[in-house]
Amino acid sequence: MSAQPPATHRPLVNIVWFKRDLRLRDHEPLALAQQAGLPVLLLYAFEPSVMAAPQYDERHWRFVQQSLADMNRQLEQHGTEVLVFQDELLAVLAQISARFSIQTIFSHQETGLKITYDRDKAVATFCKANNIAWRESACNGVLRGLRSRKDWREHWYDFMAKPQPRVDWTKWQGVIAEDLSGFKNLTGLASPPNLNFQPGGESYAHAYLKSFLANRIQLYSKSISKPLESRRGCSRLSPYLAWGNLSVRQVYQASALSATGNDTLPTIRWKHQHAAFGSRLRWQAHFIQKFESEDRMEFENVNRGYDFLEKKTDPSLLEAWQNGRTGFPLVDACMRCLHATGWVNFRMRAMLASFLTHLLWQPWQPGAEWLAKLFLDFEPGIHYPQWQMQSGVTGINTVRIYNPVKQGQEHDPTGFFVKQWVPELRNVPENFIHEPWKMTLMEQQLYGVVIGKDYPAPVVELAAAHRHAREILWGMHGDGRVKAENGRILRQHTVPDREAWAGTKG
Numbered sequence: 001m002s003a004q005p006p007a008t009h010r011p012l013v014n015i016v017w018f019k020r021d022l023r024l025r026d027h028e029p030l031a032l033a034q035q036a037g038l039p040v041l042l043l044y045a046f047e048p049s050v051m052a053a054p055q056y057d058e059r060h061w062r063f064v065q066q067s068l069a070d071m072n073r074q075l076e077q078h079g080t081e082v083l084v085f086q087d088e089l090l091a092v093l094a095q096i097s098a099r100f101s102i103q104t105i106f107s108h109q110e111t112g113l114k115i116t117y118d119r120d121k122a123v124a125t126f127c128k129a130n131n132i133a134w135r136e137s138a139c140n141g142v143l144r145g146l147r148s149r150k151d152w153r154e155h156w157y158d159f160m161a162k163p164q165p166r167v168d169w170t171k172w173q174g175v176i177a178e179d180l181s182g183f184k185n186l187t188g189l190a191s192p193p194n195l196n197f198q199p200g201g202e203s204y205a206h207a208y209l210k211s212f213l214a215n216r217i218q219l220y221s222k223s224i225s226k227p228l229e230s231r232r233g234c235s236r237l238s239p240y241l242a243w244g245n246l247s248v249r250q251v252y253q254a255s256a257l258s259a260t261g262n263d264t265l266p267t268i269r270w271k272h273q274h275a276a277f278g279s280r281l282r283w284q285a286h287f288i289q290k291f292e293s294e295d296r297m298e299f300e301n302v303n304r305g306y307d308f309l310e311k312k313t314d315p316s317l318l319e320a321w322q323n324g325r326t327g328f329p330l331v332d333a334c335m336r337c338l339h340a341t342g343w344v345n346f347r348m349r350a351m352l353a354s355f356l357t358h359l360l361w362q363p364w365q366p367g368a369e370w371l372a373k374l375f376l377d378f379e380p381g382i383h384y385p386q387w388q389m390q391s392g393v394t395g396i397n398t399v400r401i402y403n404p405v406k407q408g409q410e411h412d413p414t415g416f417f418v419k420q421w422v423p424e425l426r427n428v429p430e431n432f433i434h435e436p437w438k439m440t441l442m443e444q445q446l447y448g449v450v451i452g453k454d455y456p457a458p459v460v461e462l463a464a465a466h467r468h469a470r471e472i473l474w475g476m477h478g479d480g481r482v483k484a485e486n487g488r489i490l491r492q493h494t495v496p497d498r499e500a501w502a503g504t505k506g
């Protein structure tokens with residue numbers, strides 16, 4: 001027999017369910033919950049099934065924990081808190097329903113992996129069966145159920161220009177504390193901080209935004225492709241946007257204010273940097289919209305014509321790439337840097353994806369899963385469409401096969417970044433740092449690194465691997481099966497006049 005009180009005796013509440021929107025400002029579900037007038041229960045659930053997905057790692061859950069701690073620090077002064085559970089969401093809702101009568105759940109829409117999509121479908125069924133309304137707010141301008149991109153860009157600008165929803169915390173009605181006793185269940189999640197990673201939380205997010213707009217943005221364009229300089233010159237807002245410590249609208253509006261010089265920040269002279277940064281903010285939703293509209297991209301080639309491309313996983317090549325032991329210094333440095341810090345810049349990400357799929361001729365799926373686990377900013381809606389593009393299976397984008405030696409010579413000419421992450425090469429002179437295998441044995445001994453012993457010999461022969469990939473991929477471009485899919489992909493996933501708008505062929 002359950003001890004559950006009859007429905008008429010259970011207090012009525014509304015819920016705000018936090019997911020990848022871990023902030024208190026510009027948060028429509030919070031504002032709507034307040035307007036609805038009932039006491040509100042704020043909740044987050046660490047769901048074991050989601051945490052166990054191969055794309056996730058301890059680094060992600062530590063960031064979430066830090067974000068929740070930051071929110072709860074702020075909420076303390078308003079006498080409320082986010083209740084944090086470690087259970088499947090349906091089990092959490094069942095627990096809450098035993099004590100309260102839930103009227104409405106407010107949340108943001110999530111453009112997520114299949115596992116969270118299936119969870120959302122189960123939540124919808126639960127709500128229907130229990131007569132609970134579920135009100136989902138659009139997230140960062142991404143539209144659900146969209147069939148064509150015809151008016152998408154106008155919609156995006158409108159969304160970004162709208163006022164940010166506000167909560168009057170002085171009038172907040174939380175669920176009374178006694179009613180919540182016994183709900184907290186957070187065993188086994190205490191992850192110690194790791195100073196190599198950006199810390200989670202709304203406060204850090206705003207500090208990064210402020211320092212970028214006040215100063216670092218002046219370095220943006222000239223550092224964006226460089227593995228070392230980008231660490232300071234890029235905004236580094238990606239984990240904060242991916243986990244929702246900031247909304248894109250907050251960033252867009254702050255950037256616009258700062259660019260026009262109406263703010264106190266002296267940034268008017270960095271207009272073209274603001275323009276370059278603004279286009280990246282548009283790409284955020286542009287890419288997520290692709291995944292929202294076609295989420296099979298998590299598993300399959302968006303262009304089915306490429307299903308006929310033959311690629312077999314070679315575990316030794318995959319492992320060399322995963323562990324930063326390919327013998328190509330820039331590739332290995334980027335991979336090791338990701339293991340240690342969770343972030344490299346766009347160009348290096350594209351090179352890693354291209355290296356695995358083109359030069360090592362490996363399927364993209366294991367690579368996408370691996371980098372998701374390493375990227376602190378893993379955002380399914382950007383990640384999977386980017387992998388499709390970089391591995392050349394969209395049919396509508398120019399295929400780029402990055403040469404890791406050339407990338408190193410152009411973007412890390414002194415080898416400073418390489419030496420930081422591949423200490424075996426620390427004494428190798430500049431002229432050999434990106435091609436250490438070209439040193440004679442005597443030079444190798446002189447510089448303290450014998451190739452094949454202290455540092456791996458290249459796992460593939462670059463010129464031959466490049467030729468092989470180029471011939472097959474360029475041949476595929478004209479393939480009837482690939483072309484047949486191109487029209488659909490262009491209609492479904494690109495905005496009219498796409499190159500002019502996005503500065504990309506995305």
Ligand SMILES: Cc1cc2nc3c(=O)[nH]c(=O)nc-3n(C[C@H](O)[C@H](O)[C@H](O)COP(=O)(O)OP(=O)(O)OC[C@H]3O[C@@H](n4cnc5c(N)ncnc54)[C@H](O)[C@@H]3O)c2cc1C
Pocket residue numbers: 234235236237238239241242280281283284285287344345346347349350353375377378379380382383384386387390
């Ligand atoms: C294979 C591959 C996988 C990627 N996976 C992710 C991912 O999981 N999560 C993620 O946030 N980014 C991903 N990116 C895009 C990009 O590399 C990162 O957004 C960027 O490096 C983050 O650093 P930043 O915040 O300093 O970027 P900034 O250049 O300062 O840009 C600001 C914001 O704009 C958005 N943005 C920037 N570049 C892009 C882009 N090319 N496409 C879409 N949005 C963009 C991001 O939200 C970013 O935080 C991926 C790129 C590649 C090539």
